[in-house]
Amino acid sequence: SNPSHIFxxxxxxxxxxxxxIFARSTGLDSPEAIVGLSDSDLPWHALAEEYRRDDHAVMxxxxxxxxxxxxxxxxxxxxxxxxxxxxxxxxxNGEVFGVLGTFEDITYQKCAERELLAAKEQAxxxxxxxxxxxxxxxxxxxxPMNGVVGFTNLLARTAxxxxxxxxxEIIRSxxxxxxxxxxxxxxxxxxxxxxxxxxxxxxxxxxxVDDVLSLFMQTARERGLMLSAHIDHDVPQFILGDSVRIRxxxxxxxxxxxxxxLRGSVTVMVGVVVREGEALxxxxxxxxxxxxxxxxxxxDIFEPFVQFDERPSSDFPGTGLGLAISSKLARQMGGNLxxxxxxxxxxxxxxxxxxxxxxxxxxVSLGEDGKHAGPIHGSSVLxxxxxxxxxxxxxxxxxxxxxxxxxxxxxxxxxxxxxRHRFDLILMDVxxxxxxxxxxxxxxxxxxxxxxxxxxxALTAHALPEERAAFIRAxxxxxxxxxxxxxxxxxxxxxxxxxx
Numbered sequence: 001s002n003p004s005h006i007f008x009x010x011x012x013x014x015x016x017x018x019x020x021i022f023a024r025s026t027g028l029d030s031p032e033a034i035v036g037l038s039d040s041d042l043p044w045h046a047l048a049e050e051y052r053r054d055d056h057a058v059m060x061x062x063x064x065x066x067x068x069x070x071x072x073x074x075x076x077x078x079x080x081x082x083x084x085x086x087x088x089x090x091x092x093n094g095e096v097f098g099v100l101g102t103f104e105d106i107t108y109q110k111c112a113e114r115e116l117l118a119a120k121e122q123a124x125x126x127x128x129x130x131x132x133x134x135x136x137x138x139x140x141x142x143x144p145m146n147g148v149v150g151f152t153n154l155l156a157r158t159a160x161x162x163x164x165x166x167x168x169e170i171i172r173s174x175x176x177x178x179x180x181x182x183x184x185x186x187x188x189x190x191x192x193x194x195x196x197x198x199x200x201x202x203x204x205x206x207x208x209v210d211d212v213l214s215l216f217m218q219t220a221r222e223r224g225l226m227l228s229a230h231i232d233h234d235v236p237q238f239i240l241g242d243s244v245r246i247r248x249x250x251x252x253x254x255x256x257x258x259x260x261x262l263r264g265s266v267t268v269m270v271g272v273v274v275r276e277g278e279a280l281x282x283x284x285x286x287x288x289x290x291x292x293x294x295x296x297x298x299x300d301i302f303e304p305f306v307q308f309d310e311r312p313s314s315d316f317p318g319t320g321l322g323l324a325i326s327s328k329l330a331r332q333m334g335g336n337l338x339x340x341x342x343x344x345x346x347x348x349x350x351x352x353x354x355x356x357x358x359x360x361x362x363x364v365s366l367g368e369d370g371k372h373a374g375p376i377h378g379s380s381v382l383x384x385x386x387x388x389x390x391x392x393x394x395x396x397x398x399x400x401x402x403x404x405x406x407x408x409x410x411x412x413x414x415x416x417x418x419x420r421h422r423f424d425l426i427l428m429d430v431x432x433x434x435x436x437x438x439x440x441x442x443x444x445x446x447x448x449x450x451x452x453x454x455x456x457x458a459l460t461a462h463a464l465p466e467e468r469a470a471f472i473r474a475x476x477x478x479x480x481x482x483x484x485x486x487x488x489x490x491x492x493x494x495x496x497x498x499x500x
Contacts, residue, residue, distance in 0.1 A: 005082075008089060009032070011059060012097045013052045020221050025105075027075030044073040055099045058086045062096060069106070071421075080107040108348035141182055142461035145484035147389040148175055153486070154396060170270065198333055202358040203243035206231050206283070209268055212250040216258050216266075220315040225258065226265035234272050239282065245329050246353070249337070250284065252347045257288035264289025264346070273352060281335075285352045291335035293341040301339060302327035326351075379497050380404040380421075384414040384437065385429040385459060392481070394427060394459070397489060411435030415443045423454055424497050427480065428473065430460040438474040455496035459484075 005025060007018040015034045023031045026042045039048035050070075058065050064087040072082045082103040094152040128292065151170050160168065208227045220483040240491050250268070257266040273281040293301065302323050323337075330337040335353035363458045381403050385391045395405045406423070408414040412435045426444070431438040448454065458471040458479040468479050480492055 003453065004102045005106075006100075006102050008098060009055060009101045011096070012038075013099075015027045016098060024101070025072075025074055043075055043077060045444075047071065047073070054086065055101075057329055058099050059088050059096050069110075070103075071107075072103070081110040082106060109344050132144060137450065140461075142482040143387060143390065145175070145179065146461070146484055147387075147393060149179070149483035149485075150264070151389075152391040154393075198242045198245065200240050201243060202238050202240055203240050204237055205235065205270060206237060207248075208243055208247050208249065209270060209284075212254055212360070213248060213268065216254055219258055220266065223258070223261075224263065225261055226260070227267075228265065229268040229462060230270070232269075232271040235270050235273070235282070236280075238358040239280075240356040240358050241353065242333060245333065248328055249326040249351060250286070252326045253286040255350070256322060257286050257290060257347070257349075261288045261290035261346070261405065266290075275357075278357045279402065280357060282353050282355050284353075286349045286351075286360065289346040292343040292345050293347055294343050298339060298341065302337065311471075315412070332335045378402060378404065379424040380406065382406050382408060382414060382417055382423040382426045383442065383459075384408040384411065384432070385402045386410055387429070388431040390429070390459075394484065396486070401490075401493065411437060411440030411443075414440045415447070419447055422452065425457045425493070426454055427459045428456050428476065429460055437476075438471065441471075457492055 002019055002210055003021065005022040007022050008016050010016055015037050017406075018031050018034045020031055023029070023034055037049045039045065040245060042048075044051070045071075052348075054065070054070075064085065066085045066486065068085075070082055071082055072080050074080050080254070083106045084101060084103040086099050086101040086462060088096045090098050091097050152168065152175060156168055156172065188296065209231065211448055215229055217227055254266065254268065267287070269285040269287065271283050271285075272296065273283045275281075319331075327337045330351055330353065333353055335351060338350045340350075341347035350372055369497060381398055382405075382407055383391055383394045383398070385394070386409055391407050391409075395407065397404050405422070408417055411428075411431050414426070415435070417423075418426065428437040428441060437460075444454070455478075456476045458468075458476045459482070460467070460471070460479060461482040471479060478492060480488060
């Protein structure tokens with residue numbers, strides 16, 4: 001009645017006996033019928049020699065062989081899988097006279113493993129396809145958005161009538177909302193596919209909070225809200241962490257707080273939960289006096305695409321991804337995001353993140369205009385992009401900074417220009433017809449051959465971390481993601497043109 005198949009053989013691999021389930025698997029009427037037969041007389045006769053070698057290996061070594069997988073053929077001639085164990089049989093004097101074996105039919109498990117493996121490979125292929133789709137979509141969407149954002153900002157600096165300014169502000173607001181949606185979808189997809197990298201860099205946490213609040217100060221004033229921050233005295237000025245992602249969490253939380261607070265205040269409080277030496281756990285609380293959240297919604301509030309207010313989405317527009325992204329980012333950085341709220345009593349969102357205090361010794365010198373001082377004015381920059389709108393935008397932005405701009409429409413033209421003239425910086429688009437930016441960079445680096453190194457910045461709409469890694473491997477130094485923001489452009493110019 002044992003569910004395992006049991007058999008025993010003599011030194012010549014001739015069967016001495018078996019149990020009922022084993023006999024049935026061979027097509028025999030009873031266990032007694034097996035006596036005197038060998039594997040060559042049974043349905044798996046094609047495997048008889050292999051089984052005989054296994055038997056003799058166990059008998060010669062005197063050691064058991066446990067839990068190995070092998071093929072068998074059942075009474076119907078169908079191939080199946082078994083997990084087999086064999087041990088030597090000894091007499092009263094310790095002499096080996098045969099082998100005792102057991103096996104279990106694991107065909108269903110093997111099928112399930114194969115199906116699981118196939119499903120895993122299919123999922124990985126789908127993941128690769130999704131990453132490629134995201135890269136392409138990022139490029140196709142961000143490239144035209146670069147022109148829209150850039151020239152909207154430039155237009156805002158020109159002399160406009162009051163009505164024109166109102167229309168322009170509507171355009172700018174709409175563009176910013178569209179960018180938030182695009183970034184949310186791309187970030188969520190990156191996190192889900194495991195493509196979002198976390199970088200540890202020193203940054204000023206107080207400055208980070210102030211920067212975030214400045215984004216919403218005008219909106220808060222218009223709505224009559226008090227927007228403020230409080231940082232405890234024991235919080236170090238500089239900490240190690242991913243400043244971009246921490247800032248992203250804060251932007252999401254403060255944005256929601258301002259959006260759902262009709263009167264009162266929104267406050268950001270930063271404190272230390274526990275500290276051991278330089279290691280500490282940082283707590284950031286975003287507290288509002290807004291409409292609050294009903295208890296039945298709190299369990300799902302960090303799920304993607306959840307809108308937790310019952311009023312029409314047009315009253316409080318958004319993707320429903322901000323909190324889901326923030327929660328996933330906090331977990332990816334080793335922390336967590338929690339919430340407490342009640343209808344009419346406001347909400348408190350708490351972020352706790354492990355980090356390290358950083359002793360900051362480097363001071364960046366600033367010019368009289370508050371921008372980074374450095375050899376920028378009069379420098380020459382090669383701008384490589386097949387898109388005329390993008391080239392024109394970068395040309396205007398650099399021209400406003402007193403930089404001489406030379407343009408190239410593709411990678412081959414860029415290589416030829418870099419061969420004839422040494423530039424202080426090269427802004428290199430990545431995806432171009434003919435020779436792309438990566439190929440052009442490799443050619444330029446080979447041409448320089450250690451004599452000098454021109455900083456090459458990838459000017460790209462690609463937003464995936466693995467894409468950035470490929471750019472760096474090709475010899476590029478940094479990435480400037482489209483749409484180009486002037487603050488990021490200034491930082492890159494200050495850093496890399498000073499290096500050159």
